[in-house]
Amino acid sequence: MSTLRRDRSHGWLGGVCAGIARRYGIDPALVRLAFVIATAAGGAGIVLYLLGWLVIPAGEATGRRRLPTGRGAVEVAFGTGLLLLSILLTFRALGIWFSDAIVWPLVLIVSGAALIWRGSSAVRPEPAPTGVPGAGANRPVEPIPAAVPDEPRRTVGAVSRTGVGIALVIAAGFAFLQATHALNAARDVGLALIAAVVVLGVIFAPWVLRLVRSLTEERSERIRSQERAEVAAHLHDSVLQTLALVQRSDDPQQVAALARRQERELRAWLAGRPALGQAARLAPALEAAAADVEDNHGVPVEVVVVGDRELDPAVEAVVAAAREAMTNAAKFGGGSTVDVYAECTPDALRVFVRDRGPGFDPAAVPADRRGVRESIVGRMERHGGRARISGAPAGGTEVELVLEGER
C-alpha cells in the first residue's frame, strides 16, 4: 500500500484532502466535506488541515491542478456562504456578537471580493484546434483571439459578476459608514477626493493620453512585425520550398502535381481553413509532415512520438518548425535517415530532429537565409518556446524544439 502523501496535482490548496483520499481509496469530495464540516464546527477543520499540510510530505506534482469551475464553483461559493451565515446566526443567537457595524460590512466585502476576483480571473477559452499543422502556426498572428460562439456570453457573465461584486463592496462601505455615523464626514472627504482627481486629471491628461497612444502604437507595431515574420516564415516553408523543388525537377507531371498541391495549400491558408487531410493531434501531424518531406526529398524520415496532445497554435508552430528542420536535414544531411523523436509530457513538449550529415555552423548561415533563423528559431520564440541547434553526438546536426508549460 502506498504511503500517505499530499496530492498536489489534484489538490485545491495543499493537496491534503486529495492525498488522504488517494491513500485510502475514497472520494476526495468526502474528505473535503469532512474538513468543511469540521471547520463549521468550531474551526477544527482549519487547524487539522494546516497540521496535515505541515506534517504530510508532498507527493510529486504530475498534472494540472483542478479547481472547481463553472456551476460547481458557484455552488461551493454559495454553500460556503450559507455555512458561514449559519455560524454567524448561531453566534448571534448565543449572544456572541461583535457589532452589526463590523460583521455585515465584512460579509458584504468578502462576498464582493470573491465575485470581483472570480470575474477578473475568468478563464479565457482555449482556442479551438484548427487541425492545420504548420498552416496554423504560419497563419498571421491575430491580435485579437478568434471569436468563439460562447465568448460574448462569457464576457457578459464575467462583467456582471464583477459589477455585482463592486456594488457589494460599495454597499459594505456605506453600511459601515452609516452604522458608525460617519457618513457625513465621508461625504466631505469624498467631495475633496473628487475635486483632487479632477484637478490632477486636467493637469496630467495630455501626458497620460500621449503615453496611452504611444503604448498602443508600440503594441500595434509589434503585432504587425510578428505578422510579417509569420507570413515570411510561411512563404519560406511552402512557396519557396516548392519553387526550389520545381527548379530541380525535370518531370513535367511532377512539377504540375507540386504546383497543384501548393496552390491548394496556399488557398486554404489564405481562406483561414484547414488544408485537406491535416491532422488534429500532434503525433499524426508530425507523421504527416515527415511523410511530406520523404515524398519531396526521397530521404527516409523515422518518427517516434511518446505521448500526444491536441494541436493549438503553439503546438502547430512546433510541428511547423520540426517540418522545416526535417526539410533541412533531408536537403543537407547527405541522404542519411532523418530521426525525429517527440516527447509529450503534461509539463512540456520536446521534439528532436537529427541527421547524420556533415553538420553546419548556425552562426555562419547568411543573413538572407530565413530557414533556420525565422522558420525554426524565430517561430518557436514567437510562440513562447525555444530552439537549439547543435552537433549530434554521432555526427550531423540535432535540432531541439522545446515548448514548456502545462497544456
Next chain:
Amino acid sequence: MRAGPDIRALVAGLAVLALGGMLLLDALDLIDLTFAVFAPVACAAAGAILVANGLSR
C-alpha cells in the same frame, strides 16, 4: 466493481433528516423551535447540500 456512495444524495438525505428531526421534536413539544434556532440550522443544511453538490461535480 462496487459503486461508491453518492455523496450528494448522502449529504442531502442527512440534512433533510436533521431538519425533519428538529421539526418532529418541536411538534412533540420536546424542544422550542424558534426562528433564531431554525434559521442557522436551515442555512447550514442548505450550505452543506450546495457544497457537496459543487464538490462532486
